[in-house]
Amino acid sequence: MSPRTARLELLEVGHCVHPEHVVHQNRRLSPLRFPSIVALIHHPTEGPVLFDTGYSPRFFEATRRFPERLYAWVTPATIDASHTAVAQLALRGIRADDVRTVIVSHFHADHVAGLIDFPRARFVYHRRALSSFASLGRIRGTAAGFLRALLPRDLEDRARVIHTEGEVSPLPSSCAPFASGVDLFSDGSVHLVELPGHVEGQLGALVRTDDGSFDFLVADACWTTHALRARRLPHPITRALFASYERYGETLGRLADLRERTRDVRIVPSHCDEVRRARIPSSPLA
Ligand SMILES: [Zn+2]
Numbered sequence: 001m002s003p004r005t006a007r008l009e010l011l012e013v014g015h016c017v018h019p020e021h022v023v024h025q026n027r028r029l030s031p032l033r034f035p036s037i038v039a040l041i042h043h044p045t046e047g048p049v050l051f052d053t054g055y056s057p058r059f060f061e062a063t064r065r066f067p068e069r070l071y072a073w074v075t076p077a078t079i080d081a082s083h084t085a086v087a088q089l090a091l092r093g094i095r096a097d098d099v100r101t102v103i104v105s106h107f108h109a110d111h112v113a114g115l116i117d118f119p120r121a122r123f124v125y126h127r128r129a130l131s132s133f134a135s136l137g138r139i140r141g142t143a144a145g146f147l148r149a150l151l152p153r154d155l156e157d158r159a160r161v162i163h164t165e166g167e168v169s170p171l172p173s174s175c176a177p178f179a180s181g182v183d184l185f186s187d188g189s190v191h192l193v194e195l196p197g198h199v200e201g202q203l204g205a206l207v208r209t210d211d212g213s214f215d216f217l218v219a220d221a222c223w224t225t226h227a228l229r230a231r232r233l234p235h236p237i238t239r240a241l242f243a244s245y246e247r248y249g250e251t252l253g254r255l256a257d258l259r260e261r262t263r264d265v266r267i268v269p270s271h272c273d274e275v276r277r278a279r280i281p282s283s284p285l286a
Contacts, residue, residue, distance in 0.1 A: 010268065016075045016076055
């Protein structure tokens with residue numbers, strides 16, 4: 001059976017700003033826009049599938065008090081109710097109940113603030129993605145970018161937990177140096193690939209699109225396309241933000257290798273403004 005393909009749309013679901021020298025290790029102090037990009041995968045049999053959910057106004061509720069308020073200070077975010085993932089899906093005639101699968105790349109607030117809006121979805125995430133945060137109290141959780149108030153109470157009941165060690169299958173050779181991933185729907189359309197370094201158990205999704213090429217949704221494995229081109233790590237002062245700055249560097253190097261080897265795989269970092277400008281021309285909060 002030949003592998004299935006899917007149509008993919010990118011949405012900007014809020015953004016925040018950071019000084020450029022932190023992101024690119026240069027001297028520019030100007031603020032850099034950090035969109036929160038969500039992928040809407042139109043799957044031929046599974047219906048609409050989301051890769052992350054971006055921001056929602058719930059982020060502001062969850063960060064109203066200390067210590068959570070510190071998170072909102074460090075990552076000043078912009079989002080309103082009309083630009084959430086669920087609102088942008090509604091504009092396309094897709095109801096929240098139609099979404100049966102949400103892939104959660106990782107549990108940082110800018111990726112999960114819309115999870116509660118999808119009451120019938122199962123949540124697909126790596127087995128280490130939640131456990132690494134679950135034991136943290138409010139202060140250490142906030143420092144690690146984790147806001148428990150954003151998660152549906154029944155999240156774990158609705159989970160499909162991914163084990164990238166066991167259930168993997170080979171990826172097409174054009175995806176080298178990435179060799180294997182979890183075939184999410186057992187049809188070759190979406191492979192989940194662990195991308196270590198940023199947080200424990202971060203997942204990327206390699207989506208086979210209708211023209212036979214691929215979009216590789218890499219979440220925060222690199223923040224910008226520029227970082228891939230230049231093979232440049234974020235400023236070392238951000239070290240504390242990473243589960244492993246060294247492994248982050250290794251993953252970024254592998255993505256840079258992939259990018260140099262082929263044009264058949266488009267790498268989509270969640271926060272790249274270059275990708276937003278190229279692929280989301282009518283971005284709502286421009
Ligand atoms: Zn992020």
